[in-house]
Amino acid sequence: MNTRNAYALRARASQRQSLPMTGVVPGAAHPAGVPAAAPFGLGTRQGSLPARMGGDRHVLADRVANARLAQCEESVKGRFARIVPALQRVVALQAMPEFAERAQGVVREALGCELPARLLDDAWATGFDVKTAYAHCVFEALAAATDQFARDIREQVEVVQDTRNFFLDCGFHSVDISPCADGRLKGLSRYILRLPLSSFTWRKAYAGALFDVEVDVRNWTATELRRFREGVPSTVDAGTRYLKVAVYHFSSSDPAHEGCAAHGSNDHQAIDAALGRLKQFRQAIENAFCCGASTDILLIGVDTDTDSVRIHVPDGRGDLSAYRFVDNAELYAQTRASTADAARLAVYEAVRAASRKGGWASGQGEPHDGMRRLIVNLLINNLSQIDYVQERHGGRYADIGHAERYISVGDGFEELQMRNVAYYAHLHTLEEGAADMDVGIKIFRKLNLAHGLPVPVAIHYRYDARVPEARERATEKARRVRDAIRQRYPALVAGGDLQCRLSVQDLPTGSPIEIIEDQEQAR
Numbered sequence: 001m002n003t004r005n006a007y008a009l010r011a012r013a014s015q016r017q018s019l020p021m022t023g024v025v026p027g028a029a030h031p032a033g034v035p036a037a038a039p040f041g042l043g044t045r046q047g048s049l050p051a052r053m054g055g056d057r058h059v060l061a062d063r064v065a066n067a068r069l070a071q072c073e074e075s076v077k078g079r080f081a082r083i084v085p086a087l088q089r090v091v092a093l094q095a096m097p098e099f100a101e102r103a104q105g106v107v108r109e110a111l112g113c114e115l116p117a118r119l120l121d122d123a124w125a126t127g128f129d130v131k132t133a134y135a136h137c138v139f140e141a142l143a144a145a146t147d148q149f150a151r152d153i154r155e156q157v158e159v160v161q162d163t164r165n166f167f168l169d170c171g172f173h174s175v176d177i178s179p180c181a182d183g184r185l186k187g188l189s190r191y192i193l194r195l196p197l198s199s200f201t202w203r204k205a206y207a208g209a210l211f212d213v214e215v216d217v218r219n220w221t222a223t224e225l226r227r228f229r230e231g232v233p234s235t236v237d238a239g240t241r242y243l244k245v246a247v248y249h250f251s252s253s254d255p256a257h258e259g260c261a262a263h264g265s266n267d268h269q270a271i272d273a274a275l276g277r278l279k280q281f282r283q284a285i286e287n288a289f290c291c292g293a294s295t296d297i298l299l300i301g302v303d304t305d306t307d308s309v310r311i312h313v314p315d316g317r318g319d320l321s322a323y324r325f326v327d328n329a330e331l332y333a334q335t336r337a338s339t340a341d342a343a344r345l346a347v348y349e350a351v352r353a354a355s356r357k358g359g360w361a362s363g364q365g366e367p368h369d370g371m372r373r374l375i376v377n378l379l380i381n382n383l384s385q386i387d388y389v390q391e392r393h394g395g396r397y398a399d400i401g402h403a404e405r406y407i408s409v410g411d412g413f414e415e416l417q418m419r420n421v422a423y424y425a426h427l428h429t430l431e432e433g434a435a436d437m438d439v440g441i442k443i444f445r446k447l448n449l450a451h452g453l454p455v456p457v458a459i460h461y462r463y464d465a466r467v468p469e470a471r472e473r474a475t476e477k478a479r480r481v482r483d484a485i486r487q488r489y490p491a492l493v494a495g496g497d498l499q500c501r502l503s504v505q506d507l508p509t510g511s512p513i514e515i516i517e518d519q520e521q522a523r
């Protein structure tokens, strides 16, 4: 909980400099698997800076991008962190004349939003409803953060194209990524891998990274059909591949408790389950279409305490092993004092060395050149994030466990790419997700209810505007799920301790979020 205050303090300190959020160009393509001369296009050489105790940064860290991402993190988390102090001030104003105007002024100044007039007008008789006001401000902070990311995504068109070209250059016409739905992986694309969200052709999070093989086979079919009919993004005879990536996670500080909840914090189980799904996917394509050679699979692990990745290196036949990987935390430590060229070479060598490992990790030779280049670039990109966590969070997040601000029910806000902001329950009916929801409520009993604050639940579904009445159906679904949630926790509802906001959103990434019903009206 105290990390929330830390964000507020830093947010205030950083308001003096307001850097815009812009895209981060991934490592540039380079020929024949040789590391690029300057993957980040940095104008400065940090290696030439004098090393100071605790003040030196990794030679390959993209400091400009890190400063922008820090500003973004502080502004988003700061918005949530300022809610409680602002409402405390409002409560203290209650006995004052012109309470409504004064209160509105405080909230506007601190949070950049307004409270519903009804909450203030009735306050003299009923008392100021802090719980409803708190939930309202959380939802407004969520809306502002989503807006900020959506703007950022719209400005990233060129970077997205660059990244897709880079994938294509590595021999991948489509990249489909499935991380675990854990809130600590929400910053995966923007922060951990430093790739724009929309550079991935398909992306969907699943509890435990247990992606739906049938859905992925349909995605594969749609991608290949488009290549066949339109030659986009590469023609059928181009020999490029479809890449499926699964992302599991673990906790290096507290492996037995803060790992993947879907696998009981058992890392072996998390890895084996993700590997199993990847193999099933490749097998399904081979069995159904006799063209397994056109798919590649890749497994990435994330240490959610430090954001460092492990990339499992496929062998010459494209097979993966739980034991054959490059640990980027080790690489970071080894290369921190190197020159930029030596560090890049070390990354490249680490990938080669992984392929030469024996015993449990042994495989059939090295992956193809494009795969090696992709892995090298992902590792280099991630060095910046490890450095970011070093610089901003002392190398390890203070909130290695739960510090979520709201429960996200339904499709989630995919644009909001930030670690530990929401607890996700990806349910479409309460029956299928009741267990997820119960876990969420349990987490918020400690986070919020224990402090007299309600549980904010943001129920959000996507619809396809091209499909007649899809919006109405999504709206109906949101209402149905809200009613079911309210029925499941009647005591919380009665005490005003469960506050829902419903919204829908058209499919294209960055579409506006449409609030369909305010939580006040829903009561």
Ligand SMILES: [Zn+2]
Pocket: 180, 181, 182, 207, 208, 209, 249, 259, 260, 261, 262
């Ligand atoms: Zn997980």
